Amino acid sequence: MFKIGIVGAGIIAKSHADGIKKHDECTVVAVADIVKESAEKIAEPFGAKVFTDYHEMCKSCEMDAVIINLPHYLHCEATCFFLEHKVHVLIEKPMAMNAKECDKMIETAEKNGVTVVVGHVQQYTSAHKYLKNIIDTNEYGKLLRVTESRNVNYFYKRPAWFVDKKLSGGGIVMNYGAHSLDKLFYLTGSTVEKAVSVCRNTLNDCTIEEGAQVLVKLKNGVSATLSYTGSEIPAEYETMYYFEKARIRITSSHNLYMWEDGDWKLKVDDSSNPTIMHDSAIAEFIKHLKGEPSEITTAQHGKAVMEGIEMIYNNSL
Numbered sequence: 116m117f118k119i120g121i122v123g124a125g126i127i128a129k130s131h132a133d134g135i136k137k138h139d140e141c142t143v144v145a146v147a148d149i150v151k152e153s154a155e156k157i158a159e160p161f162g163a164k165v166f167t168d169y170h171e172m173c174k175s176c177e178m179d180a181v182i183i184n185l186p187h188y189l190h191c192e193a194t195c196f197f198l199e200h201k202v203h204v205l206i207e208k209p210m211a212m213n214a215k216e217c218d219k220m221i222e223t224a225e226k227n228g229v230t231v232v233v234g235h236v237q238q239y240t241s242a243h244k245y246l247k248n249i250i251d252t253n254e255y256g257k258l259l260r261v262t263e264s265r266n267v268n269y270f271y272k273r274p275a276w277f278v279d280k281k282l283s284g285g286g287i288v289m290n291y292g293a294h295s296l297d298k299l300f301y302l303t304g305s306t307v308e309k310a311v312s313v314c315r316n317t318l319n320d321c322t323i324e325e326g327a328q329v330l331v332k333l334k335n336g337v338s339a340t341l342s343y344t345g346s347e348i349p350a351e352y353e354t355m356y357y358f359e360k361a362r363i364r365i366t367s368s369h370n371l372y373m374w375e376d377g378d379w380k381l382k383v384d385d386s387s388n389p390t391i392m393h394d395s396a397i398a399e400f401i402k403h404l405k406g407e408p409s410e411i412t413t414a415q416h417g418k419a420v421m422e423g424i425e426m427i428y429n430n431s432l
């Protein structure tokens with residue numbers, strides 16, 4: 116039975132805890148959050164110990180691994196702390212504030228003989244696995260280009276650290292761009308060669324961008340446009356994949372449609388399985404801890420995502 120600690124018991128911690136509950140080879144033994152009640156809520160179903168200081172948790176609990184769900188500015192610091200104490204880490208996305216921090220995390224893991232992997236979860240949906248198979252088998256010819264459009268009220272009920280650049284590292288690109296780049300890299304096996312963007316906050320005086328339009332060229336020649344808007348408009352999240360001989364659309368519920376005979380035909384329906392992403396992340400993390408072949412996102416992949424995000428910010432017009 117793998118003993119897992121959870122660090123940061125906010126919004127996404129519950130998805131990980133629910134995934135652990137469904138897996139009989141692991142359990143939560145400790146939860147740390149500066150807000151005690153938040154830690155207690157996550158710990159309660161497992162009878163896990165509660166801490167308000169993760170350093171204390173590390174000293175007094177034997178753990179095989181921790182899942183870190185902290186504000187971005189703490190990702191590198193907390194990950195390195197647990198790695199130095201020989202505890203494996205699953206760090207939530209984005210891996211860190213920048214690629215330099217990713218290098219530090221990778222070096223610390225190697226030095227201590229433990230591993231750090233990243234919680235990029237959208238690639239685990241059936242829709243993305245189905246699409247990857249289409250790309251890998253060349254069934255509809257080459258993938259030519261991708262367009263993604265994601266619009267959401269970015270400021271609605273969002274924890275304050277997310278909209279402070281010093282604590283989050285950036286806004287909608289740092290947050291949702293990490294998902295877009297992760298999926299592009301997973302699907303195509305490539306990474307960003309060049310990126311140009313317009314990243315802006317035209318809504319308020321928060322220090323992060325709430326909107327961005329991004330043009331990315333991958334090293335394998337596939338290009339993508341990514342458009343994010345954080346204003347109060349109906350939510351939308353849709354990605355279109357243009358092949359030589361097909362057009363495929365993945366919607367916000369991770370349903371996959373293909374254009375056939377003049378209409379969109381539903382090919383993969385993931386809407387009835389909303390927890391597939393974090394459940395799969397836990398299953399893949401446990402395989403990884405057991406030393407079995409695993410699809411958990413590597414630290415190198417997480418770092419490539421950070422490098423892509425940095426290119427997008429550095430080339431904002």
Ligand SMILES: NC(=O)c1ccc[n+]([C@@H]2O[C@H](COP(=O)([O-])OP(=O)(O)OC[C@H]3O[C@@H](n4cnc5c(N)ncnc54)[C@H](O)[C@@H]3O)[C@@H](O)[C@H]2O)c1
Binds near residue numbers: 125150153185
């Ligand atoms: N994979 C996904 O789909 C997904 C979705 C949402 C968030 N995330 C990521 O998960 C991470 C956490 O996001 P969230 O939405 O859960 O944020 P959140 O603000 O809800 O949770 C963060 C928690 O960390 C706690 N915390 C802050 N400083 C701490 C410290 N020093 N020690 C212990 N606890 C501390 C806070 O009290 C809070 O409970 C981020 O990296 C975010 O980008 C991923």
